[in-house]
Amino acid sequence: MRTLMRQTALELILIVRMRWPLLLPPAAGAYMWLQLINISPTGSQDLYLHMLYALGRLHTFAIGLPVLLGILLVRRDILHYAYEWLRAASITNHTFLLSKASAGILYLSLIPLFIDLVYLLACWRQGLSLSYSWSQISLVTVHMLGAHAISLLLGITLGVLLPSRFALPVGFCAWVFGSVFIQLFIVGNYSLYPLKAFYLNHLLDNPFLLNEGWLGPLAGAELERLFPFVLLFGVFLLSLSWAVLGHERPERPRRTGWIICLSALLIAAAGYIPYGQMWMERYSSRQMLMETSPQQHLSRANEVFAFEVSRVKLDVRLQEDESLAVEARIEFPVRNGRPLSVLNAAQPPEYREPGRLTFLLHPGMRIKQAAVNGKPVDYIRTGDRFSIDEKLLEPNQEIQSVSVIYEGQITSWGYNGPREFMFAFASRDAVMLPGSIGWYPLPGGHSLFHINGDQLFERLDTTRYLSADFDVTVSGFGNLPLYATLNPDPAAPDGVQHYSGLDTAAFTLYGGLFEEVRIEGEPITIITTGGNRRESERFLKELHKRRLYYEEWLGTSLDRIRYIAYFPMDAFGSRYQQWINERTGNTVFLGEMLHNNLDAYRLHTVLRYMLFGDRSEVSFADKNDSAQSIVYELRETILDIYNIEHPGNSRFWHRQGMTFTPLSGPGNNRGGSAGEYLSHFLSAAAAEGQIGRLKDTLKHFYERGLHIKLNEYGGSYREEEYNSRQYRKITLEDWHRVWESYGR
């Protein structure tokens, strides 16, 4: 040990005296500093997100350093012909290798050290506590250390195996392969995600790392399983180097080296087993979803089969093995013994199975018992649904109920080309259970997922027409802060959380290491990560001012929204875009992105939800057809009038000009004239002191409803039909008529 320590110290001195390596850690820190101090006000203010993206880029290049260093460390002396004398030194081969590895790792740890120091300093400047900041960066630091160590050992092994003239180019290829190529071209193209074990860089485009609130359960759990393998593989590389070095500098019988090397390889392979098992579980879970899901072109719209539900009662418990155990009771109205279609309450929906009521339920859930109106009944479980004989309903009962007790693993992994994600996950450290994924029975419906090629997508329409009274009890998550798209009741002391809501949409449950950001007087709470606290407070202040303005003007309480969930949503959903500005129940999900933040666009999105109940930004006006509706333009004018009345307000919160997205048809100028006309109208009214009249006119239309609703799909299920909408028809003529009426 004494010799090893002395030799390590010598190797460190030699690295230090090379001088150039000393420049690199401060340079890495300086790069990070530049990334963190110059954050654009129009981008996310989350330091963690900026650090992670910057680190992804930096690490891609920096990981070449350990490979190069590893080659140099062995090729500059012990295997250099002019240092043959050193082979006669009384230092064993393994001491040589271990000292080089130790010194290299110690030196390379300076890079994460500088980065961490810079990050902690930047966080401290932003008022974040050191303990919180450290908890954010610790996993990334461990990954960097591990990646540097294994890359160094790879370099040492290449250096031992090959002469410099070959080791250096092969090392270069190994760097490119491990840091970029394998993930972009092999794993991405061929979906061979178990090969992630051989990534040298997990920081590049890793959606599981982006959300610091879910860091541990998503990225952490995976790296935790990977780390023993990396460690053991590192030992194998060292033993391989040792065995090969034994040829150049014999110490023991040659066979001994190779036996140890082979043993290390087998142990490393054994170390892969837990990681491999994780992937087997993920792939088999995905395969199960694939087998139970139809091809997209064979999918039919869910609402065709969906029926109305009056009440959903759920008792959800996270079990010891982090599976869900649920007792669900679904109450639904019937007419003539048949449920009511969500599309037309006068008639029943289409049945997927003749004479049987079907519910969609995630295939991972195993039903233990089903009951109709409290009486146990037989059921048929088929793929992603279960069905009950319609005849089991009480003939003379208006409201029927189906109860079902089930349990299973809801955590479902998926990928879409090079992007991996979770459809849903539940653990004691994080949970995301989108209401549309079928973790509780969804009435009717065609399927939860559909397949396109070899890709699996969750369907976006499973809960479009679901509206019921919800009563949900959640337990088993310990101290994990839980949030939902329903209003919570005060938590019981034993961690049981209760949520309820009347006539509300699908129930989404989520939780993680998030913070609740509130300001005095504003009923909306932002659920976000610690790094977004300041930005969220600023956003809430502006939102509150506008709330007061609109509530006073319009004389109504804008209480549709209670929560804004603002954090990176990249980790879940096959199409994470759907969560960028999405509303479920009382919550607006604002996906955090590096180059977008809680800015004017997000503010107006939330305001649209608060004022109109939707966020549609589609114009229906047509400058060549004055009979078309100007509903969109009216909504936008309502949003803009605040700025007219508050000219001193920061331009930062000004919405960009009215967007005119043509619905269809030729030309790209549809809708142009009505918006411009109303904009001018607004300016002119302000100039002429007729704002009051303008507000009265707008209020007139607001009170009659400016909601824009997505239309049903009808027969086949095609998501591109999103532009089919329901809205009030308000023409320019209507506008002038009302305007004139307020002028009298």
Add this chain to the structure above:
Amino acid sequence: MKLSASKLGKRYYGGEWGLRPAELHFGPGMHGLLGPNGAGKTTLMRLLAGLLRPTTGRAELDGLNVIHPRQRRRIGYVPQTFQMYPSLTGREWLMHRVMSTPGKPFPDRRQASEQVDKVLLDVNLTSHADRPARTYSTGMMKRLGIAQAIVVNPDVIIVDEPTAGLDPEERLRLRNVLAEASLTRIILLSTHILSDIEASCGSVLVLKEGTAAYQGNLTGLASFAEGKVWTWEAAQDEWRRYGPSRLMSARRTEEGFICRTLAEEPPNRYARLAEPSLEDGYMALIGLPSGGGAFL
């Protein structure tokens, strides 16, 4: 103390023998190692130093295989080409060498430092000891090579052409250092400079085409030329006619050249038998290709 080799041989890839199986024995003292280029000297030295795994047989130091890691601190090796970490000073490296040697030959730092000072003095590097090795001349580097080999007091020192490229004064100093070290150690000195062998070694090993052609004292080697060394005085025309390449030496005089050659028969009627030197014996043993002028 005994360094021995039993059937020690090394065959390289392709089947060519670098050293044919040989039985060798070395006791304390300085032993010369001679042989033409490619004869297997370096292979033998590396085998004896435990740096090369033999194809046949084994080398032992006091009965234990030299490949064993424990033997490393007992054998010092100085190859012909020697480079040193350019950023380290001579003293730093020697201190590290001493302090990191297992078994604590010098129990504390003070004793280690004294040993380093002594060795630096022996090799005349004291005044440069604290300068980075990148500033050392070739000769200083050679001396540092010797110093790193002897600083841990090994039982065996194997030195490959240590005096090549050194000025006479340095050669003498180095020779004396090795001579002093040989009083208590086995020193194997490979060189092409026969005078170094003559001046320092008690015995010599001659390798020829991978085979140990001779191991014994110097007189024994010289005796290979007994009755074969001829000398005569030749005029310039005669010297030219005979061919300078066939001569061991030709010293110019006022009247021509005093020639000396090796031959079984007198090269001419004026030639007289002369007393063989070590060089004569060596040349007689290994011979030379005929194209270059065979002596025998």
